[in-house]
Amino acid sequence: MALPDWTVYLPVLCFASVCGGFYICRVFKCARISAWKNSPIAKLMARTEKPLFWIAYSLYTRTKLGYIFHKRQMRKARERYPAGHSRTQPTIINGIKIIPVPILSDNYSYVVIDTASNMAVVVDPADPQPDVGFSNIVQFVQINRILNEKDHSGGNRALKRRYRSCRVYGNAMDNIPGLTHPLSDQDTIDFGTRLRFRAFYTPGHTVGHIIYLPDGRALGGPSSLFSGDLVFLSGCGRMFEGNASTMLSSLDTVGSLNDDTLLWPGHEYAEDNLLFAAEVEPCNVVQKQKLLWVLQQRGQRLCTCPSTLAEEKQYNPFLRSHSQDLHRALGLQQKQDEDWTSYRARVLEELRRRKDIYKDR
Numbered sequence: 406m407a408l409p410d411w412t413v414y415l416p417v418l419c420f421a422s423v424c425g426g427f428y429i430c431r432v433f434k435c436a437r438i439s440a441w442k443n444s445p446i447a448k449l450m451a452r453t454e455k456p457l458f459w460i461a462y463s464l465y466t467r468t469k470l471g472y473i474f475h476k477r478q479m480r481k482a483r484e485r486y487p488a489g490h491s492r493t494q495p496t497i498i499n500g501i502k503i504i505p506v507p508i509l510s511d512n513y514s515y516v517v518i519d520t521a522s523n524m525a526v527v528v529d530p531a532d533p534q535p536d537v538g539f540s541n542i543v544q545f546v547q548i549n550r551i552l553n554e555k556d557h558s559g560g561n562r563a564l565k566r567r568y569r570s571c572r573v574y575g576n577a578m579d580n581i582p583g584l585t586h587p588l589s590d591q592d593t594i595d596f597g598t599r600l601r602f603r604a605f606y607t608p609g610h611t612v613g614h615i616i617y618l619p620d621g622r623a624l625g626g627p628s629s630l631f632s633g634d635l636v637f638l639s640g641c642g643r644m645f646e647g648n649a650s651t652m653l654s655s656l657d658t659v660g661s662l663n664d665d666t667l668l669w670p671g672h673e674y675a676e677d678n679l680l681f682a683a684e685v686e687p688c689n690v691v692q693k694q695k696l697l698w699v700l701q702q703r704g705q706r707l708c709t710c711p712s713t714l715a716e717e718k719q720y721n722p723f724l725r726s727h728s729q730d731l732h733r734a735l736g737l738q739q740k741q742d743e744d745w746t747s748y749r750a751r752v753l754e755e756l757r758r759r760k761d762i763y764k765d766r
């Protein structure tokens with residue numbers, strides 16, 4: 406998820422803070438500062454490292470203001486990247502065509518087309534405008550993997566107006582616009598005779614995050630993983646609505662999938678992620694080779710998807726919390742009374758902390 410510019414948010418935040426302050430004072434009739442300090446809201450804000458960030462996050466994900474900002478971001482991105490932020494190519498696996506659609510400043514939506522039945526599935530339609538030849542599609546089905554983040558679901562309603570029979574899938578725990586088919590962990594969805602998507606419940610980034618795995622067995626090829634904001638090339642999403650243990654469990658779901666699975670993430674973060682990985686694990690040879698390739702690709706604004714899970718397991722630090730090389734690089738050791746899973750969660754937490762600092766500097 407990419408939040409809109411802070412310069413845009415600040416006037417709204419100031420306005421919201423002032424209104425919120427007046428409201429709180431009115432409700433609690435607390436003119437004295439000591440009363441404010443003891444209020445539940447102040448205690449809650451004191452527990453968060455960046456209260457303003459969480460106010461912005463809530464406004465963005467839970468209110469109409471978020472949608473207004475999302476539309477503004479879409480307009481700005483279209484002006485900045487009239488042909489999309491990256492150049493992409495379709496991948497065809499035995500008649501199933503997967504088209505990455507670059508939207509906003511670094512997001513990808515995906516269109517999966519069964520060329521035999523002319524049926525299309527759209528994953529994360531944040532922007533309904535890019536033209537990928539929908540007019541030829543007989544049936545149109547739409548899936549959302551990320552609940553309440555407009556950079557993944559902001560185009561739902563517009564697409565639904567255009568394709569009235571389309572279905573919108575996602576987790577009911579998330580505030581997905583236009584949701585028609587709520588999903589649970591391990592649910593399967595069949596589209597025609599050859600496309601079978603399995604949904605995995607993977608909380609951590611958001612409380613209802615879901616990833617989708619179209620099964621490759623029916624196609625005689627590799628499976629594809631649409632990983633949303635859980636896993637990126639050499640990275641993972643921020644833990645906005647979950648802790649490290651929850652995120653680790655979700656990442657282990659990805660780690661348990663076949664090595665030849667193709668990874669289609671929700672963002673083009675490869676270059677930044679691999680530069681961070683190089684800082685964390687400077688002796689990782691596979692990661693160095695991948696970074697060289699990614700720098701070449703990005704030099705020409707070419708898309709870096711898909712990678713395979715076999716590759717990711719070798720260089721993505723967030724899928725390597727079991728690796729002793731990584732433990733040594735981070736300077737961490739398992740404590741005597743600490744079980745293996747708790748230790749790995751601590752490794753993940755430390756990695757995420759370092760990545761957040763790396764991103765902010």
Ligand SMILES: [Zn+2]
Nearest residue numbers: 406407556634
């Ligand atoms: Zn995102």
